[in-house]
Amino acid sequence: MPGAIYAEGLVKTFGDVRALDGVDLDVPEGTVLGLLGPNGAGKTTAVRCLTTLLKPDSGSAVVAGVDVLKHPDAVRRSIGLSGQFAAVDEYLTGRENLQMVGQLYQMKAKQAKVRATELLEQFDLADAADRPTKTYSGGMRRRLDLAAALVVSPPVMFMDEPTTGLDPRNRQLLWEVIKQLVSAGTTLLLTTQYLEEADHLAHDIAVVDHGHVIATGTSDQLKARTGGERVEVVVHEREHIQAASEVLRGFGKGDTTVEDHMRKLTVPVTGGAKLLAEVIRELDTRGIEIDDIGLRRPTLDDVFLSLTGHAAEAKDEGNDKKEDAK
Amino acid sequence: MSAVTDTARLADRGNPLSQSVRDSLVIAKRNLIRMSRIPEMVIFGLIQPIMFVVLFSYVFGGSMNIGGTTDSLVYREFLMAGIFAQTVTFATAGAGAGIADDMHKGLIDRFRSLPMARGAVLTGRTLADLVQTALTLFVLAMVALLVGWRTHTSIGEVLGAFGLLLLLGYAFTWVGALIGLSVRTPEAATSGGLIWLFPVTFISNAFVDSSRMTPWLQHVADWNPFSATVQACRKLFGNPGVSPSEAWPMQHPVWASLIYSVLIIVIFRTLAVRKYRSATA
Numbered sequence A: 001m002p003g004a005i006y007a008e009g010l011v012k013t014f015g016d017v018r019a020l021d022g023v024d025l026d027v028p029e030g031t032v033l034g035l036l037g038p039n040g041a042g043k044t045t046a047v048r049c050l051t052t053l054l055k056p057d058s059g060s061a062v063v064a065g066v067d068v069l070k071h072p073d074a075v076r077r078s079i080g081l082s083g084q085f086a087a088v089d090e091y092l093t094g095r096e097n098l099q100m101v102g103q104l105y106q107m108k109a110k111q112a113k114v115r116a117t118e119l120l121e122q123f124d125l126a127d128a129a130d131r132p133t134k135t136y137s138g139g140m141r142r143r144l145d146l147a148a149a150l151v152v153s154p155p156v157m158f159m160d161e162p163t164t165g166l167d168p169r170n171r172q173l174l175w176e177v178i179k180q181l182v183s184a185g186t187t188l189l190l191t192t193q194y195l196e197e198a199d200h201l202a203h204d205i206a207v208v209d210h211g212h213v214i215a216t217g218t219s220d221q222l223k224a225r226t227g228g229e230r231v232e233v234v235v236h237e238r239e240h241i242q243a244a245s246e247v248l249r250g251f252g253k254g255d256t257t258v259e260d261h262m263r264k265l266t267v268p269v270t271g272g273a274k275l276l277a278e279v280i281r282e283l284d285t286r287g288i289e290i291d292d293i294g295l296r297r298p299t300l301d302d303v304f305l306s307l308t309g310h311a312a313e314a315k316d317e318g319n320d321k322k323e324d325a326k
Numbered sequence B: 001m002s003a004v005t006d007t008a009r010l011a012d013r014g015n016p017l018s019q020s021v022r023d024s025l026v027i028a029k030r031n032l033i034r035m036s037r038i039p040e041m042v043i044f045g046l047i048q049p050i051m052f053v054v055l056f057s058y059v060f061g062g063s064m065n066i067g068g069t070t071d072s073l074v075y076r077e078f079l080m081a082g083i084f085a086q087t088v089t090f091a092t093a094g095a096g097a098g099i100a101d102d103m104h105k106g107l108i109d110r111f112r113s114l115p116m117a118r119g120a121v122l123t124g125r126t127l128a129d130l131v132q133t134a135l136t137l138f139v140l141a142m143v144a145l146l147v148g149w150r151t152h153t154s155i156g157e158v159l160g161a162f163g164l165l166l167l168l169g170y171a172f173t174w175v176g177a178l179i180g181l182s183v184r185t186p187e188a189a190t191s192g193g194l195i196w197l198f199p200v201t202f203i204s205n206a207f208v209d210s211s212r213m214t215p216w217l218q219h220v221a222d223w224n225p226f227s228a229t230v231q232a233c234r235k236l237f238g239n240p241g242v243s244p245s246e247a248w249p250m251q252h253p254v255w256a257s258l259i260y261s262v263l264i265i266v267i268f269r270t271l272a273v274r275k276y277r278s279a280t281a
Helices: A043-050 A072-078 A094-102 A107-120 A138-149 A169-182 A195-201 A219-227 A237-249 A271-286 A302-308 A317-325 B003-011 B016-037 B039-061 B072-089 B092-101 B105-115 B121-146 B157-181 B186-195 B195-201 B214-223 B224-235 B251-280
Strands: A006-015 A017-027 A032-036 A057-063 A079-082 A156-160 A185-191 A204-209 A212-217 A229-235 A257-259 A264-269 A292-295
Touching: A006 A043, A017 A057, A017 A185, A017 A204, A017 A212, A032 A043, A032 A107, A032 A195, A043 A057, A043 A156, A043 A185, A072 A079, A079 A094, A079 A138, A079 B105, A094 A107, A094 A138, A094 B016, A138 A156, A138 A169, A138 B251, A156 B251, A169 A185, A169 A195, A185 B016, A185 B092, A195 A302, A204 A219, A204 A302, A219 A302, A229 A237, A229 A317, A237 A264, A237 A271, A264 B039, A292 B251, A302 B186, B016 B039, B016 B121, B039 B072, B039 B121, B072 B092, B072 B121, B072 B157, B072 B195, B072 B214, B092 B105, B092 B121, B092 B186, B121 B157, B121 B251, B157 B186, B157 B224, B186 B195, B214 B224, B224 B251
Parallel strands: A032 A185, A032 A204, A079 A156, A156 A185
Antiparallel strands: A006 A017, A006 A057, A204 A212, A229 A264, A229 A292, A257 A264
């Protein structure tokens, strides 16, 4: 049975840019998929296709059990969308914005009013509820935007870079809300550039680049694919580099890389903490003094780098603008 | 947050027409709140027609020949129907700019992802503009009374004339909506919404006696939808300068005004909603 969000072979071109080049996704009900990729990779386009804002050139998609292309209106009843840019009316107050969205979700006026008050409390906006939102800070607007997406507690949520540009406090707040939603059974597709965020919130991760999904799996699976653990040693004396390198060769599963100026050596290993202890003993026996030593597991940054050949934060301005313009 | 309440909330939908009306009113309310929080827009919208009344009355007043007289009071009574009609058509620019502005903000994505009636974003905007037009007309009528304009007919006929004016204004906001959806910036929508109004309002019977134009121009003026409403208003107000032209719209101005306005609404609403939908897809 397909998941709450399911896409097969989504293709979308803008002029000669293939923003989506055959994207497949499957998000089981009640889980979070983190869609990870640099700017211009096609994340936003994928979200726009799945939320009925854009019609894909080809491919199919099912959201909350409904065919997105055949019954977009029915899909709209079951989804909430929170975008990169706070989609609120700046001349309306927070309360008026939420009431309007509630009524457009076909709630009765009175029901929408009650729900707006609830959400303003929940998102710590009660004090600012009756001020026009143009007086809000960036973080407050984002919170209001997310509240608007949650007016009907939709079973499926899409969040496009929900925490981009937020300060740590607001980011933490949004993470908490997201965790509550998911524990209440909401299915969520989240795009992000922050690998830490995907690691923290998502059950599964799909890495997107140039309109393709280039890897999927849990964060641990992706890390394992990138090549396990490494031991990193910083020696105290420059002349010990050679000796330390010989010790590491004995334990390592590959070539040792040396960064001379940092007096740092790195070698891929298997064996975890136990092996680390052995390395320390051996270095000690040989009288090699060390400043630092550690077992380093790959981060999603390493995963990204090894999969795409470029870092996640790398900006591709040309593509980015194209995507924004649509 | 349970599944049961969600379904209950979402199940309540009603028929498509009443949903469309309800959604349009929600959006109209949103636009009216916005207008009330940007009062300078409303005020500028009022100053311009008042300026026209004063300038035309006093600058052109003594030199215009209406029905064989150049009496400036006669011209003032003649002029008002033209100024009223021109004023309602200027709502076009406001509607166009407002919709163009909306289309380039994140909020439109929110609207498009909601289970709301597709045309409601546009209908709501045009309804809000209609309210603003009514307010402008009211203030303008007060100013007109101050400079000496009077009606000489029953209250029913006077109200009927204002009804035709509002209908014409509403029809033109749909032209504005289409312009707003077709341009890239709100600034383009403002100027694009205004330039074509000048020939439409000037090649007409609004400010001069059209029977004194060269024959082909008079022909254009007689059949101009805008002239029909002006002629209807003069007739219903009992003001001087009703054109004696044989052209059908000049002979039956009330019907012509109604038919023209309804046609404009049907054609431009269809085109605008289609354009909005294709932008949505």
